[in-house]
Amino acid sequence: MKSLALVTAIAAAGHDDDLPPLLDACADAGLHARAVAWDDPTVSWNRFDAVLLRSPWDYTERLPxxxxxxxxxxxxxxxxxxxxxxxxxxxxxxxADLAAVGIPTVPTVFVEPDAEPMDALAGFLRAWDATEFVVKPVVSAGARDTQRYSRDQDFAAGNHIARLLDQERSVMLQPYLPSVDGEGETALLYFDGQFSHAIRKGAQLITPEGTRQTPAAADDITARRASAAQQALAEKILLATTRLRQLEAPLPYARIDLLAGPDGQPCLLELELTEPSLFFDQAPGSAAHFAHILAELLTRDTVRARTGTV
Structure with missing residues (x-):
């Protein structure tokens, strides 16, 4: 029986809703899966045939x-x-890498630690005639240290940028797309390069004065039928990623978060390839499907190792 580590973090223990159904599904698929924390120094990682990142959600605070x-x-x-x-x-x-190869993304300006905060913000506001905008660090998860501002809150926004830059953290500035307040985000889930399911997430930045305190509010996540245009863009993003990272096989999992842009067409908000929630509860059977793919993947790798094939 193949052994699989489902990686969480000590701080995230008990908070990953995907882990229980995935553990059960792995057992049904013939995998010996264990939930273990990446920051537990007692774990012997060489005992596992594979290590699957699931909820190491504190990595943003200690990325190195x-x-x-x-x-x-x-x-x-x-x-x-x-x-x-x-x-x-x-x-x-x-x-920026994806935008450079033609992927439509939410317009983004990056501000590096050596920049002058108010100058960077003023340049952004001149370039983008947005009623509201978002400040966020480039290393973040779950809307942590992310804030939505109106244009007349430029002083507060500048102070936010300065605080992040003082911590040697690069910053992103993005226009706030009003479509998210009505349509929400659409997250498309892919397993082994194939579309599995999609969900709708409600707005995470509720008002310019506050944000939600969790990665996603459970009561504002529902199943959604992805449009043909959304699936086409998601697949274009996966193809671009394969080329940029010179991958030889499809990724075991990927989540592509899309918004409707100013022209009504989908654009990329975030590409989640490290620790995304997979929303098994909103797609019955999806945990079993993913576990089956993982079992096939590990078996296929074993066959390749034995035969020397590629």
């Missing part, structure tokens, strides 16, 4: 340590998703 751990695991066993993808995806500068 997390990436060092990922590198150690990658040298010891198989890390899913792959190390070069995780390194790239944990910093939202990846949006």
């Amino acid at each position: 340590a997390f990436l060092a751990w990922c590198e150690h695991v990658d040298q010891t066993t198989r890390l899913l998703n792959p190390l070069n993808v995780v390194r790239w995806n944990t910093d939202k500068h990846y949006l």
